[in-house]
Amino acid sequence: MSHGLEPGRLLVAAKSLYDDNFHRTVILLCRCHPEMGALGLVLNRPTEIPVGRVLPEEAAGRKEPLWIGGPVDGRSLWIVHRRGDLDDPGEEVIEGVWFGAASSLIEGVLATNAPDAEGTTFRLYVGYAGWGEGQLEQEMEADAWKVVPTGMATLFTGATSSLWDDMMLRSLLPCSREPELLTNSWLS
Numbered sequence: 077m078s079h080g081l082e083p084g085r086l087l088v089a090a091k092s093l094y095d096d097n098f099h100r101t102v103i104l105l106c107r108c109h110p111e112m113g114a115l116g117l118v119l120n121r122p123t124e125i126p127v128g129r130v131l132p133e134e135a136a137g138r139k140e141p142l143w144i145g146g147p148v149d150g151r152s153l154w155i156v157h158r159r160g161d162l163d164d165p166g167e168e169v170i171e172g173v174w175f176g177a178a179s180s181l182i183e184g185v186l187a188t189n190a191p192d193a194e195g196t197t198f199r200l201y202v203g204y205a206g207w208g209e210g211q212l213e214q215e216m217e218a219d220a221w222k223v224v225p226t227g228m229a230t231l232f233t234g235a236t237s238s239l240w241d242d243m244m245l246r247s248l249l250p251c252s253r254e255p256e257l258l259t260n261s262w263l264s
Contacts, residue, residue, distance in 0.1 A: 087222070102118070
C-alpha cells in the first residue's frame with residue numbers, strides 16, 4: 077500500500093467526503109494489505125449505549141460507551157486496548173496499543189480492567205470500516221482521506237467532538253511535534 081497507509085495511521089475524512097458513514101470521521105487504520113484491503117475503526121462516533129448493556133455477563137455494570145467502528149458487519153465487536161500483558165493481546169497497532177475481535181480477548185480485557193479505573197485503557201467497537209483490494213488506494217487518489225500519525229492520547233481521548241478538526245489541522249501543518257501535543261488547544 078502506498079500513500080503512507082500502514083497500521084497505526086489515522087485516516088481523516090476530507091471536507092469533501094459527504095458519505096454519511098464517513099463524513100467528518102477519523103479512522104484508526106488497523107490492517108493494511110495490498111491484496112486483501114484494509115480495516116479500520118472510527119474514533120469519533122461514540123454511542124449512548126454502555127458496554128454493560130451489550131455484554132451483560134462479561135461487563136455487568138460497565139458504563140463505558142460502545143463505539144461505532146464503521147458500517148461493515150454491525151454484529152461484530154472489536155476492542156482497542158492497552159493491555160499488552162495479556163497472554164494474547166491481539167495485533168499491535170502502535171507501540172503499546174493492540175486490537176482484535178476474539179471473544180476471549182474482549183473478555184480478558186474486561187476482566188482485568190476495573191470499571192471505574194482512572195484513565196481509559198480500552199474502547200469496544202461495533203462494526204468496522206473496511207476496504208477491498210485497491211479500494212482505499214483509489215479513495216486516496218481521489219483525495220477522500222488525509223493520512224496522519226497517531227499517538228495513544230488520540231486513541232483514548234474523550235474529546236471526540238473536536239477530533240476531526242484537530243486531526244484535519246494536524247494533516248495540514250508540517251510539524252515535528254508529538255501527535256498528542258498538536259491540537260487546536262495547543263495552537264490557541
